[in-house]
Amino acid sequence: MSAVDRHDPIVESAAPAPVLVWADEAATAAFAAHWATQPELAHAFIALHGDLGAGKTTLVRHLLQALGVTGRIKSPTYAVVEPYELPALNIWHFDFYRFNDPREWEEAGFRDIFASPGLKLAEWPDKAASVLPAADVTLHLRTLDDQRREVTLMPGTARGQTLVRSALEARA
Numbered sequence: 642m643s644a645v646d647r648h649d650p651i652v653e654s655a656a657p658a659p660v661l662v663w664a665d666e667a668a669t670a671a672f673a674a675h676w677a678t679q680p681e682l683a684h685a686f687i688a689l690h691g692d693l694g695a696g697k698t699t700l701v702r703h704l705l706q707a708l709g710v711t712g713r714i715k716s717p718t719y720a721v722v723e724p725y726e727l728p729a730l731n732i733w734h735f736d737f738y739r740f741n742d743p744r745e746w747e748e749a750g751f752r753d754i755f756a757s758p759g760l761k762l763a764e765w766p767d768k769a770a771s772v773l774p775a776a777d778v779t780l781h782l783r784t785l786d787d788q789r790r791e792v793t794l795m796p797g798t799a800r801g802q803t804l805v806r807s808a809l810e811a812r813a
Contacts, residue, residue, distance in 0.1 A: 655781035670703040675811040677707035688766040691782035737768040746772040777801035
C-alpha cells in the first residue's frame with residue numbers, strides 16, 4: 642500500500658455555488674430588503690461582478706434604501722467611493738471600474754476603510770483584486786433578458802455563508 646492509499650484526500654470538491662433568478666427589479670428589491678434585515682450584513686464586504694447593465698448598481702441602490710439611506714444614490718464610477726452614514730452603520734459603495742493604479746489604494750485611504758467596521762459594497766472588484774481583502778460574499782450577476790437576472794452567490798467567509806444561507810431560506 643502506497644502513502645497515497647493510506648491517506649484521505651486533502652482537497653474535497655466544493656459544493657456548487659447557489660444560483661438565484663430575479664424575475665424583475667421587484668425581485669432585486671425583495672432580495673435587498675431581506676438582506677438588509679441580516680445582522681451579518683453590517684460588517685460584510687460584498688463583491689459585485691457583472692457586465693455593464695447587469696444590475697450591480699440597482700442592487701446596491703435597493704440595499705441602501707432598505708438599510709435606511711435616503712436621497713439620491715448614485716454610482717461612484719468617477720469618485721470611486723461614495724460613503725453613507727446611518728446612525729448605527731457606516732456604508733461604503735465602491736466602483737473600481739476606473740481604478741488603474743494600486744497606489745491609489747493607499748493614497749485614498751481605502752485600506753483604513755476596509756479595516757474599519759461597516760458595510761463595503763464593491764462593483765468591478767476584479768480591477769482592484771491585488772489590494773482588496775477576501776469578500777464575505779461574491780455575487781455574479783448575469784443578464785438573461787431585459788428583466789431577468791441570474792445571480793450566483795459565492796460565500797468566502799463564515800459571515801458570507803450565513804448571508805448566502807439566509808438568501809436561500811428567504812427564497813424557499
